[in-house]
Amino acid sequence: MYAPLLAHIARYVALNTAEEELLVSYLQTQTVARKGFLLTQGQICPASYFVLRGCLRTYFVSEKGTEQIIQFSIENWWVADYTSLDTRTPSAYYIQAIEPTEVVVFDQRVQEEVFRQIPKLERYFRLILQRLAAVNQFRVKYLFDLSGEARYHHIQSMLPAFVQRVPQYMLASYLGVTPEFLSKIRSK
Amino acid sequence: MYAPLLAHIARYVALNTAEEELLVSYLQTQTVARKGFLLTQGQICPASYFVLRGCLRTYFVSEKGTEQIIQFSIENWWVADYTSLDTRTPSAYYIQAIEPTEVVVFDQRVQEEVFRQIPKLERYFRLILQRLAAVNQFRVKYLFDLSGEARYHHIQSMLPAFVQRVPQYMLASYLGVTPEFLSKIRSK
Numbered sequence: 370m371y372a373p374l375l376a377h378i379a380r381y382v383a384l385n386t387a388e389e390e391l392l393v394s395y396l397q398t399q400t401v402a403r404k405g406f407l408l409t410q411g412q413i414c415p416a417s418y419f420v421l422r423g424c425l426r427t428y429f430v431s432e433k434g435t436e437q438i439i440q441f442s443i444e445n446w447w448v449a450d451y452t453s454l455d456t457r458t459p460s461a462y463y464i465q466a467i468e469p470t471e472v473v474v475f476d477q478r479v480q481e482e483v484f485r486q487i488p489k490l491e492r493y494f495r496l497i498l499q500r501l502a503a504v505n506q507f508r509v510k511y512l513f514d515l516s517g518e519a520r521y522h523h524i525q526s527m528l529p530a531f532v533q534r535v536p537q538y539m540l541a542s543y544l545g546v547t548p549e550f551l552s553k554i555r556s557k
Numbered sequence: 558m559y560a561p562l563l564a565h566i567a568r569y570v571a572l573n574t575a576e577e578e579l580l581v582s583y584l585q586t587q588t589v590a591r592k593g594f595l596l597t598q599g600q601i602c603p604a605s606y607f608v609l610r611g612c613l614r615t616y617f618v619s620e621k622g623t624e625q626i627i628q629f630s631i632e633n634w635w636v637a638d639y640t641s642l643d644t645r646t647p648s649a650y651y652i653q654a655i656e657p658t659e660v661v662v663f664d665q666r667v668q669e670e671v672f673r674q675i676p677k678l679e680r681y682f683r684l685i686l687q688r689l690a691a692v693n694q695f696r697v698k699y700l701f702d703l704s705g706e707a708r709y710h711h712i713q714s715m716l717p718a719f720v721q722r723v724p725q726y727m728l729a730s731y732l733g734v735t736p737e738f739l740s741k742i743r744s745k
Binding site for chain 2: 429431451455456488491495498500502506509510512513515
């Protein structure tokens with residue numbers, strides 16, 4: 370059940386069998402039906418989640434009342450509200466399944482203990498977070514730099530799996546364009 | 558000279574004197590004149606930088622030829638192009654001093670060796686990067702959510718030191734508004 374996570378960790382650090390078993394003893398899995406929530410606005414983010422199968426969207430409801438998607442997460446991605454997780458303050462986000470989804474739950478309450486017992490995981494998460502920092506720098510850049518059309522073509526070439534899996538109106542939200550505009554680009 | 562960095566690390570992990578001395582033996586400092594560059598577009602990011610004094614801006618030149626600022630860095634902040642640092646590919650960014658600036662240089666070529674010798678630093682950087690992930694999630698949210706005026710008031714309340722130190726036209730670029738619009742908000 371935890372094999373995809375352990376394989377992902379093994380790309381970055383070498384855990385021995387005892388460490389793998391110890392880690393797994395602190396983890397749980399959770400299934401979320403389509404349209405079910407891992408996190409809702411106002412809740413304190415209870416865990417970091419690793420996607421075993423399925424697809425999630427992280428969004429907030431804007432002042433105008435529209436849903437704005439800031440992130441999609443598929444297999445082998447970690448997702449959390451890091452502000453809420455860090456500061457134990459209510460989240461500004463919803464994390465919702467857009468397909469039947471199964472995740473590994475790395476509960477915030479056990480994280481410090483797990484890092485104490487398996488310090489190698491500090492490195493794994495440092496490298497994961499460094500990659501996330503790179504993705505985020507790039508995301509801020511393209512929100513400023515690229516036209517809606519260029520963003521779409523960029524996403525399509527970088528992450529073709531997303532473009533196939535995610536409903537068109539959600540992709541439009543992520544790209545910051547209207548569904549009509551996206552539809553026009555795709556029909557070209 | 559390295560005291561501010563060692564104090565910053567001590568907020569997160571406890572290094573002993575031998576570890577502090579070992580770390581410092583791998584570091585250098587660099588001074589950058591106002592308008593000087595730590596990184597230019599096309600260069601491979603050579604290091605992560607910790608600001609001892611001064612202020613830097615990270616920007617790119619958009620397709621339209623304008624300079625778009627994505628980040629400011631002041632004392633006790635780390636700055637790097639994490640994509641370029643990770644993948645050894647040419648940077649899309651400039652990192653430029655907007656005041657006379659002094660930084661600690663953590664050269665990419667020694668980073669792995671330092672982490673091997675002082676594994677506690679994995680934790681320090683994991684926590685720093687987790688905080689950066691939180692800041693970046695929030696930044697994407699407010700780029701989508703807030704009006705130019707709301708962004709300004711948010712920045713002013715969160716980071717008053719920035720608003721005082723940074724030239725108005727640069728602050729406008731960071732906020733994604735025109736200098737004229739920012740001037741109008743400020744005069745209110």
